[in-house]
Amino acid sequence: MRSAILVAFAAALADVALAQGRPLPAAPPLGAWTPVPELPGMGRSVDTASVGARRRGLLARIGRGVVLIPAAHERELERDFLQDNDFRQSNTFFYFTELETQDAWLLLVGGDAAGTALFLPPRNPSQERWTGMRLGPDSTAVRLTGIARVLPTDSLDQVLSATLSHAPLYVPLDQTTRDEPRLRDLVFAGRDVRNLRPIADSMRLVKDADEIARLRKAIDISVLGHIAAMQAARPGMWEYEIEAALEAGFRRNGADRVGYPSIVGSGPNTTTLHYDVNRRQTKDGDLVVVDAGAEWGQYTADVTRTFPVNGKFTPRQKAIYDLVLATQQAAFEATRPGTSVAQLNRVARDYMRAHSGTLCGDQTCDAYFIHGLSHWLGMDVHDVGDYGTPLQPGMVVTIEPGIYLPQEALGVRIEDDVLVTATGAEWLSAKAPKTTAEIERLMGRR
Numbered sequence: 001m002r003s004a005i006l007v008a009f010a011a012a013l014a015d016v017a018l019a020q021g022r023p024l025p026a027a028p029p030l031g032a033w034t035p036v037p038e039l040p041g042m043g044r045s046v047d048t049a050s051v052g053a054r055r056r057g058l059l060a061r062i063g064r065g066v067v068l069i070p071a072a073h074e075r076e077l078e079r080d081f082l083q084d085n086d087f088r089q090s091n092t093f094f095y096f097t098e099l100e101t102q103d104a105w106l107l108l109v110g111g112d113a114a115g116t117a118l119f120l121p122p123r124n125p126s127q128e129r130w131t132g133m134r135l136g137p138d139s140t141a142v143r144l145t146g147i148a149r150v151l152p153t154d155s156l157d158q159v160l161s162a163t164l165s166h167a168p169l170y171v172p173l174d175q176t177t178r179d180e181p182r183l184r185d186l187v188f189a190g191r192d193v194r195n196l197r198p199i200a201d202s203m204r205l206v207k208d209a210d211e212i213a214r215l216r217k218a219i220d221i222s223v224l225g226h227i228a229a230m231q232a233a234r235p236g237m238w239e240y241e242i243e244a245a246l247e248a249g250f251r252r253n254g255a256d257r258v259g260y261p262s263i264v265g266s267g268p269n270t271t272t273l274h275y276d277v278n279r280r281q282t283k284d285g286d287l288v289v290v291d292a293g294a295e296w297g298q299y300t301a302d303v304t305r306t307f308p309v310n311g312k313f314t315p316r317q318k319a320i321y322d323l324v325l326a327t328q329q330a331a332f333e334a335t336r337p338g339t340s341v342a343q344l345n346r347v348a349r350d351y352m353r354a355h356s357g358t359l360c361g362d363q364t365c366d367a368y369f370i371h372g373l374s375h376w377l378g379m380d381v382h383d384v385g386d387y388g389t390p391l392q393p394g395m396v397v398t399i400e401p402g403i404y405l406p407q408e409a410l411g412v413r414i415e416d417d418v419l420v421t422a423t424g425a426e427w428l429s430a431k432a433p434k435t436t437a438e439i440e441r442l443m444g445r446r
């Protein structure tokens with residue numbers, strides 16, 4: 001019954017995915033939102049209550065101290081290979097502001113002199129002819145960001161020096177800030193400078209309601225892309241043609257970008273875990289592993305489906321597939337608050353070993369499950385946070401067992417995103433067809 005409902009759901013979603021041929025779609029794309037014209041990044045609104053709560057939570061953690069966080073900068077055409085990269089806000093800055101504006105700084109002061117200030121570059125109308133509208137230090141920014149004190153960036157050093165007595169100073173020290181001259185100067189000026197990242201990263205482990213809503217949207221969009229890829233696939237297609245259908249499904253439904261380079265591996269390439277060249281021509285009888293996630297609102301999905309390019313599993317492919325699927329289900333059923341990623345990994349491996357029979361020859365199949373079962377998911381596809389942390393409601397993990405048999409050119413990976421709830425866990429990406437029957441039925445309708 002459950003699978004019948006899923007297939008009906010998948011079929012309905014597929015109809016949406018196929019709607020690109022219609023001149024006027026019946027419904028707006030999943031990723032549609034109401035733009036706020038004054039905000040950069042085409043104006044996705046800020047959940048001021050959520051980011052305010054995150055900033056208060058951070059100040060509660062650090063007590064007496066000062067936090068300074070830079071926004072990301074525009075990339076340079078000649079240096080940064082823009083064909084791969086559009087502007088993307090730094091995750092730490094986004095977490096505490098949800099702003100997609102460049103060259104800004106966030107200052108948080110804890111203790112008695114508690115306060116928050118956002119520093120923005122002054123607006124420059126002639127420059128905006130090139131860059132588009134920017135958020136400036138004015139009442140519009142105060143209204144849209146939920147931060148009462150918005151100042152021009154050239155006043156940052158003066159305001160910062162007035163906080164000198166409020167040591168220590170927390171700044172993110174990572175790849176994105178390595179070349180920030182202001183942070184370098186602070187580190188070398190003898191101030192008590194500490195790395196903000198471990199604290200900020202631990203906060204990001206448990207997602208709030210706004211983050212979960214963003215993840216759900218990214219995942220629903222990704223599901224439509226995976227369905228589009230299955231529907232497009234035909235023996236003889238090149239992997240990049242399947243990738244094109246997949247990513248068209250993402251973008252058509254409102255994805256901002258891919259969360260990571262899409263993996264479309266067929267035949268022998270199904271056994272290469274991070275194959276993303278996507279240049280092989282598929283052959284009749286191949287399996288195809290598609291590991292791909294759309295990003296929406298700075299949050300990314302991470303979903304893998306494996307399907308036969310001709311729409312029909314061989315008995316051998318189905319046997320391996322069903323063991324991976326049952327292993328994933330066993331791990332899901334063990335997912336609940338208090339357990340750990342290491343324990344889930346053990347449950348999955350034990351299950352796979354116990355149910356291998358002679359499927360993988362002399363060895364049990366877990367010998368061919370050569371990667372970890374789970375990772376955190378959020379703004380980063382392999383999201384930040386300590387893997388020793390016991391699961392709590394609001395955490396989001398992937399569950400992705402696989403079996404890879406290079407000698408048979410046969411690899412199967414099934415990956416879903418799972419939200420830890422008070423009593424167990426919820427599948428977030430289950431609308432992408434997953435049983436062999438669901439996949440064959442969807443592909444049979446092509």
Ligand SMILES: [Mn+2]
Nearest residue numbers: 302398400415
């Ligand atoms: Mn993954």
